[in-house]
Amino acid sequence: MTDKTVSLPETPKHAGFIKNNLRNYGMLLSLLAIMLFFEIMTDGTLLQPLNLTNLVLQNSYIVIMALGMLLVIVTGHIDLSVGSVAGFVGAVAAVLMVQYHVSYPVAFVFCLMVGAAIGAAQGYWVAYFGIPSFIVTLAGMLVFKGLALAVLQGKSVGPFPQTFQKLSSGYIPELFPSAGTLYPTSLLIGIALAFVLVLASAKSRAREASHGIEVEPYAFFLAKSVALAGAVLYFTYLIASHRGLPNVLVIMTALIALYGFVTRRTVIGRQIYAVGGNAKAAKLSGVKAERLTFFTFVNMGVLAALAGLVFAARLNTATPKAGLGFELDVIAACFIGGASAYGGVGRVGGAVVGAMIMGVMNNGMSILGIGIDYQQVIKGLVLLGAVCIDVYNQRR
Amino acid sequence: MTAMLEMRGVSKSFAGVQALRDVNFTVEAGQIHALVGENGAGKSTLMKVLSGVYPAGSYDGAIIFDGEERRFRDINDSEALGIIIIHQELALIPLMSIAENIFLSHPPSRFGVIDRNIVHRRTTELLAQVGLREQPDTLVTDLGVGKQQLVEIAKALSKRVRLLILDEPTASLNEADSAALLERLLAFRDQGIASILISHKLNEVARVADRITVLRDGRTVDSLDCRTERIEEDRIIRSMVNRDLAHRFPERKVEIGEPVLTVVNWSVHHPLHTARQVIKNVDFTVRRGEVVGIAGLMGAGRTEFAMSLFGRSWGYNISGKVHLDGREPDLSSVPAAIDAGLAYVTEDRKQLGLILADDVRKNVTLSSLRRVSERGVIDDLIELKAASDYRNRMRIRCSDVYQETGQLSGGNQQKVVLSKWLMTDPKVLLLDEPTRGIDVGAKYEIYCIINELAEAGKGVVVISSEMPELLGICDRICVMNDGAFVGEFAKDEATQENIMRAIMRNVRMQGAGAGAALAQGAVR
Numbered sequence: 001m002t003d004k005t006v007s008l009p010e011t012p013k014h015a016g017f018i019k020n021n022l023r024n025y026g027m028l029l030s031l032l033a034i035m036l037f038f039e040i041m042t043d044g045t046l047l048q049p050l051n052l053t054n055l056v057l058q059n060s061y062i063v064i065m066a067l068g069m070l071l072v073i074v075t076g077h078i079d080l081s082v083g084s085v086a087g088f089v090g091a092v093a094a095v096l097m098v099q100y101h102v103s104y105p106v107a108f109v110f111c112l113m114v115g116a117a118i119g120a121a122q123g124y125w126v127a128y129f130g131i132p133s134f135i136v137t138l139a140g141m142l143v144f145k146g147l148a149l150a151v152l153q154g155k156s157v158g159p160f161p162q163t164f165q166k167l168s169s170g171y172i173p174e175l176f177p178s179a180g181t182l183y184p185t186s187l188l189i190g191i192a193l194a195f196v197l198v199l200a201s202a203k204s205r206a207r208e209a210s211h212g213i214e215v216e217p218y219a220f221f222l223a224k225s226v227a228l229a230g231a232v233l234y235f236t237y238l239i240a241s242h243r244g245l246p247n248v249l250v251i252m253t254a255l256i257a258l259y260g261f262v263t264r265r266t267v268i269g270r271q272i273y274a275v276g277g278n279a280k281a282a283k284l285s286g287v288k289a290e291r292l293t294f295f296t297f298v299n300m301g302v303l304a305a306l307a308g309l310v311f312a313a314r315l316n317t318a319t320p321k322a323g324l325g326f327e328l329d330v331i332a333a334c335f336i337g338g339a340s341a342y343g344g345v346g347r348v349g350g351a352v353v354g355a356m357i358m359g360v361m362n363n364g365m366s367i368l369g370i371g372i373d374y375q376q377v378i379k380g381l382v383l384l385g386a387v388c389i390d391v392y393n394q395r396r
Numbered sequence: 397m398t399a400m401l402e403m404r405g406v407s408k409s410f411a412g413v414q415a416l417r418d419v420n421f422t423v424e425a426g427q428i429h430a431l432v433g434e435n436g437a438g439k440s441t442l443m444k445v446l447s448g449v450y451p452a453g454s455y456d457g458a459i460i461f462d463g464e465e466r467r468f469r470d471i472n473d474s475e476a477l478g479i480i481i482i483h484q485e486l487a488l489i490p491l492m493s494i495a496e497n498i499f500l501s502h503p504p505s506r507f508g509v510i511d512r513n514i515v516h517r518r519t520t521e522l523l524a525q526v527g528l529r530e531q532p533d534t535l536v537t538d539l540g541v542g543k544q545q546l547v548e549i550a551k552a553l554s555k556r557v558r559l560l561i562l563d564e565p566t567a568s569l570n571e572a573d574s575a576a577l578l579e580r581l582l583a584f585r586d587q588g589i590a591s592i593l594i595s596h597k598l599n600e601v602a603r604v605a606d607r608i609t610v611l612r613d614g615r616t617v618d619s620l621d622c623r624t625e626r627i628e629e630d631r632i633i634r635s636m637v638n639r640d641l642a643h644r645f646p647e648r649k650v651e652i653g654e655p656v657l658t659v660v661n662w663s664v665h666h667p668l669h670t671a672r673q674v675i676k677n678v679d680f681t682v683r684r685g686e687v688v689g690i691a692g693l694m695g696a697g698r699t700e701f702a703m704s705l706f707g708r709s710w711g712y713n714i715s716g717k718v719h720l721d722g723r724e725p726d727l728s729s730v731p732a733a734i735d736a737g738l739a740y741v742t743e744d745r746k747q748l749g750l751i752l753a754d755d756v757r758k759n760v761t762l763s764s765l766r767r768v769s770e771r772g773v774i775d776d777l778i779e780l781k782a783a784s785d786y787r788n789r790m791r792i793r794c795s796d797v798y799q800e801t802g803q804l805s806g807g808n809q810q811k812v813v814l815s816k817w818l819m820t821d822p823k824v825l826l827l828d829e830p831t832r833g834i835d836v837g838a839k840y841e842i843y844c845i846i847n848e849l850a851e852a853g854k855g856v857v858v859i860s861s862e863m864p865e866l867l868g869i870c871d872r873i874c875v876m877n878d879g880a881f882v883g884e885f886a887k888d889e890a891t892q893e894n895i896m897r898a899i900m901r902n903v904r905m906q907g908a909g910a911g912a913a914l915a916q917g918a919v920r
Contacts, residue, residue, distance in 0.1 A: 211777050214796075267765040267772050274762055277751035284709060284740065284748055285763040285816065286731040344753055 027337055027353045027386075034357055038364030045367050046360070049242035052235075057168065057314060059359035060248045061086065061307035063352055065326065066333040067259045068303035070351040071296040073334050074263075074276045076343025077126060077133035079300050080327050081140030085118050086308030087323025088144040093309055094157035094318030097164060104164045112305050118144070119301020120294070127293035141327070149320045158317025168314035171244045182237075183244035190236025190245075194229040201225060248310055255303075260348045272296065277344030332379070333358055336386040357382070399460075400425040400590055401479075401559060406445055406457035415441045416455070416614045423559065426588045428581055430601040433611035433636055434863065439594050442611065443561055447481045448474040478558030482548045484567060490537035495519040497536055498551045522550040526580060542573025549580060560584065561592045566600060567695060578604050596693050598629045598900055610635040629900060637863060637892035645868035646840065648847040652871065653684030655719075656855040657738075657824045662716030664704040664879075670712050674700050676879040677716070682824060682855035687846060689870035690859045691895050697879040698859045699743055702826040706740035707733035721823050734763060737823035741813055741830055743859075745806075749813040752802035756794050757783035759801050759812050764819045786815035791841065807838025814845060824855040831865060843869050863892045877902040 039046045046052075065082050072079045093111050096102040102110075122140050126133045159165075176184040202225070209215045216224075239245055263269040274282040275289045283289045307326075312318045337354030339346030358379065365375045403421040407414070416438045423429045431439050444450050446459065448468030459466050461477055468474045471481075488497050495515050504514040519532035528546040536544060545565055552560055562581075566574040574597075581591050581604055595601050601608060608627060610618040618635040620627050657680075664675035674697050682688050690698045703710035705718065707730035718727055725736035733740075742748035750759055760783045761768050768779040783797040790811040794804055801812055810830065817825060827846070831839045846869055850856050860866050866873050873890045875883035875898045883898030885891075 207777070211781075213777075213780065265773055265776070267769050267774060270758065270762075270765060270774060274751055274754070274758070277753050278747075280748050281742075281751055282762070284706075284730060284742060286707075286734045286820075287762070288729075288731065344751070 026389075027350055027357070030386075031353050031357050031360070034360055034364075038360060038367070042364060042367045046364055047238060049238045051363070051367075052238050053242045053246060055359055055363050056239075056249050056252075057246060058363065059355055060168075060252050061311045061314075062326065062329050062333060062359065063252055063355045064255060064303055064307045064310065065300075065330040066337075066351040066355045067255055067348060068296075068300035069330045070259075070334050070337075070339060070346050070348060071263070071272060072133070072300050073331075073339045073341070074272055074343060074346045075293050075296050076276045076279065077293065077296070078331065079122070079133065079137045079140075079297065079304075080331075081118075081122065081137040081144060082300065082304040082307075082330055083323040083326030083328075084141045084144035084148065085115065085301060085304040085323070086311060086326055087318075087321070088118075088148040088151070089115055089305040089308035090312030090318045090322050091148040091151040091157070091320070093164075093312055094160065095151055097160055098157050104161055108164075108309065111309055112302055115301040115303070115305025115308075116298050117301070119298040119304075122301070123294040123297025126297060127290045133297075148322070152318060152320050154320060156317050156319040158315075160313060160316055165313050165316055166247060168246075168248050168310050169316075170247045172247060172250060174244060181241055183240045186240040186244035187236055190232060190240065193236075194232040197232065198225045198229050201228075251310075256348065256352055263348050268292070273344055275343075329355075329358055332383045336383060338390055340390075341387075354386075398424065400427075400462065401446075402460040403442070403446065404458045404460065406442065406455055406459075408441055408445060408450065408455040414614055416445070419457070419611070419614070419616050421609060421616065423590050423592060425590055426585050427606045428585055428591045428593060428604050430593045430595065430605035430608045431611065432595065432598065432601060432608060432632060434861070437611040437636075438614040439611055440563065441614075443481060443563065443592070443594070446474065447471055447479060447561065475555055478556050479561070480552035480555055480557045480559070481561040482545075482552060482563065482565065484564045486541075486544050486548055488536045488544055488547060491535060493533045493535055494523070494530060494539075494547055494550075495532035497547060498522060498554050500551075502555070518554065519550075522553050525553055526550045527576065540573070542569045542576070545569065545573070545577060546580070549577075557589060559590045559592065561594075563594045564596065565593070566595065566597060574600065598632050601632070602627055602629055608632060612636060630897075633893060633896045633900065637896055646844050646847055649851060650685070650871060651851070652686045653853065655681050656684045656721055657682040657857075658717075658719040659705065660717040660719075662701070662704070662718075663714070664700060664711035665713040667710070667712045674711065674879050675704060678876075678879070678881055680874070680881070682857055684853045684855060685850050686872065687850050687856045687858060687870045689866035689873040690857065690876055691863060691866055691873055691899070692861075692876035693899060694861065696876045696899075698876050699828055700879075701876070702740055702828055702857070702859060705733075706730065706738055706826060709740075734820050734822075737821075738826070739817035739820055739822035739824070740826045741810075741817055741828060743828040743832065745809055745813050750801045750809060753800060755798045755800055756787065756792065756804075756812055757797040760786050760797075760815045760819060763816050767819070782819065783815075786819065790815050790818075790845065805838070807834045807841070810834060810838070810842060811845075814842070818849075822854065824857065825849060826857045826859070828859045829861065830858060831860070831862070839865075863895060866890075866895075867892065875899060 035046065065086070069079060069082065089111050092114055093107055096107040096110065097104065118140070122133075122136050125131045125136045172185065172189075174183055174185050201221075205215050205221060215221070239249070263272070271282065271287045272292055274285070274287055275292055279289050308323060311322060315322070333355035334346060334351045335341065335354070336357055337347065337350030337352070339351065361379060361382065362375065365378065370378075399422045401421075401423040403419065406416055406419045406421070408416040419438070419442055421431075421442065431442070433439050441450075445455050448471045451469050452467035459468070461479070466473075466477070489500070492500070498519055499510075499515050503510045504518070505511060516532050523530060523532065526546045526549050528543055528550065530539065530543065536547060539547065549560070565577055569577065578600060581593065584591060585606075593601065593605065602622070605622050607622060608618075608620040609616055610620070610632065612635070620631070620635075659678070659680040661677050661679065662675055663673060663677045666672040666674050678701070690701075692698050700710050704714050705727065707727060708714055709730055718724065720736055720738065726732045727736060727738070746752060751762070757780060761779050765774065768774055768782055780797065786792070787794065787797055792804075792808050792811045792815070794808060801809055804812065814830075830846070831842050834842065846856055846858065858866065858870060867890055870890075871887050873885045873887075873895065874881050875885070875895055877899050882902040883895065885894065
């Protein structure tokens with residue numbers, strides 16, 4: 001044991017760094033490639049402001065549920081019931097608001113609580129009784145599909161009050177007099193966001209460097225910051241030239257930031273990954289594995305409820321078929337985004353990118369006029385391919 | 397008598413650790429050959445070489461069976477010649493019937509359709525041969541362990557066994573079942589079937605074996621003929637343990653203080669078989685600055701004792717009193733036990749100790765995230781500093797603290813686990829087989845860490861199956877057998893012989909009834 005043990009092996013810095021990070025950014029690059037492909041194939045329709053806004057609205061509920069599903073998958077479980085739960089909660093919201101004229105905020109909060117209760121009921125069996133989550137949530141899927149039908153008595157219920165519709169179809173209020181075709185408030189928020197993101201990453205880099213931690217090469221950092229700021233600004237510009245920021249995009253962004261923070265920086269996040277990585281070792285290290293598993297299901301229930309509300313508001317009606325098959329898109333998003341089916345591995349960013357890949361493909365293929373039949377085939381193959389690449393990478 | 401099996405100059409190593417060195421082993425037709433030795437002496441490895449679990453080419457030396465050299469590629473090759481191994485953990489499928497289990501791999505069939513009449517008839521014959529009175533369609537799960545063992549033997553007979561290998565067959569059997577089983581072996585011998593019997597119960601060995609081979613540190617050190625002279629158990633024990641303490645153990649300044657952990661009347665039941673008392677009302681004390689060893693055979697209850705103390709992470713219906721550092725703390729859950737100042741380093745570091753896919757940093761801080769976080773948010777710089785400190789202090793060899801623990805060597809993995817527990821600042825550490833599967837150099841470093849802990853005034857409990865290790869590092873050694881402490885030796889009076897004798901005396905007392913029953917031939 002000489003000093004050798006402390007000093008790090010010298011490697012060509014830039015090459016090594018890019019190689020190490022390629023995996024993290026691999027999915028993002030795939031998303032960009034897919035977007036570019038469809039942008040060209042659709043003659044620029046994909047990134048037209050109207051279509052882009054639609055793309056966000058169409059996929060918001062998938063992204064919201066993917067955040068909860070990621071945590072469930074990281075703990076080594078699965079939730080097949082989310083689509084049915086979303087449909088059921090949408091139905092409850094419709095009955096409350098349309099038939100019983102309950103006010104929008106009260107119904108909203110009540111519905112989220114219903115979601116939490118559903119999550120708790122399922123999580124209880126999984127966490128404390130050790131029943132495989134696959135079975136518990138398969139049962140939940142049937143139960144809530146049936147209950148949605150029962151609550152709606154087989155009919156579609158709508159329309160919703162105007163204020164509730166704004167959840168999905170509304171845009172943030174414009175504070176300034178509109179200048180031409182652009183919405184200045186949205187643009188300003190986008191610029192501020194890009195600025196904050198770059199500033200935060202510069203600050204964190206400086207802090208690490210001051211503590212003698214190896215940081216990413218400056219050129220790499222600069223390129224990353226420019227790309228990040230550029231992407232945010234371009235996206236904001238496109239959104240701002242349609243009707244400004246949709247309300248649901250604001251909710252979604254806030255949730256992504258929150259879950260990103262929880263998974264990467266908090267004690268609870270760390271412990272969830274530990275439970276998924278090795279439940280027995282985590283328990284013997286003092287992690288309350290059962291309780292964490294329980295709470296990931298409660299959390300999933302709340303997010304499924306929120307997604308159900310967003311979807312109902314978007315359709316402006318609750319139908320017995322709402323939520324059908326959502327669970328497949330949500331689970332696929334997590335796995336495409338690099339989550340491991342064995343638990344312990346997965347990133348919030350990955351799940352979001354995975355959901356976007358599915359969304360862009362849906363949207364792009366629809367514009368191209370590919371039938372729903374072959375869309376399914378292609379999506380299935382993309383899911384299999386993404387997971388194969390991941391497994392291959394881990395074996396190396 | 398001609399040799400049926402001859403293993404010549406067999407050597408086998410795992411990742412640089414020599415498990416077998418130039419072992420010679422001969423079995424004659426119609427012989428009961430006992431293979432004895434301490435845990436880790438190489439008995440199981442030798443049998444795995446013989447049965448083809450380790451295929452030809454993965455070891456050095458030759459296996460000669462029926463006068464021809466054999467190169468087994470897998471277990472099917474050895475079974476084809478009638479070499480059948482019955483493992484300690486039975487390989488029966490609980491929810492299948494006796495008949496289905498016996499003919500699982502080779503059902504009598506025509507065009508792939510199993511002939512149930514033949515299966516039934518032959519199973520009935522086989523069960524009669526092994527003396528088991530059960531219906532062929534009884535489910536295996538409804539049988540006791542002793543009867544399951546007989547089903548395994550019937551299964552071996554169905555494959556036309558010529559050499560039967562039994563790994564600790566009587567370890568989990570009661571007296572009557574043990575006697576019945578040994579009776580079978582004697583009957584097989586008369587039919588010309590040879591047996592290799594691996595056992596810690598030396599009284600049984602002395603009773604039925606025709607020849608005894610002793611393995612120690614992967615070498616054959618003795619081969620005793622029991623037909624010409626009667627072999628005393630003490631003679632076997634001496635062969636098993638007699639070796640010079642060639643390992644070096646670091647010196648320590650011993651300063652033993654007042655008791656820091658006192659356990660009184662501790663009783664634990666098995667979580668599944670709740671009527672079975674696994675830890676039988678034991679008392680135990682550790683003092684500040686003291687290293688206490690717990691010796692015993694596998695299955696003696698040492699791990700169960702430690703885990704039941706550590707937040708009741710094993711067992712059912714646990715009772716007894718614990719004083720830790722002058723208080724009677726809450727030890728009802730693992731987090732509570734950690735808070736009370738207890739740490740437990742598991743026997744199985746890959747399955748229970750580490751999160752292999754996570755890096756060194758995350759593993760080190762997992763049990764003390766509170767110390768590196770504020771209001772539930774981890775301060776990554778403080779965390780990094782803490783992990784790096786332990787990396788330097790414990791000399792963990794890794795590229796950096798972001799390296800996955802799965803990529804580290806056994807010794808470094810163990811240092812990561814130790815770091816995790818040191819970071820919780822425990823008062824008492826329970827170390828379960830802390831040097832298992834670790835090379836000699838890393839072992840020395842682990843011993844140094846244990847010494848430092850003791851010098852810092854902590855109480856250290858070391859559970860180990862390596863007796864030289866216990867003798868080298870412990871101030872006091874308690875001997876556990878069958879869930880109770882059966883002997884205690886201070887450092888200067890402890891020797892391998894008297895520890896082994898304490899264990900064997902106890903095993904003999906349990907086995908005495910079996911012996912008597914066997915002598916009378918009363919069991920059937």
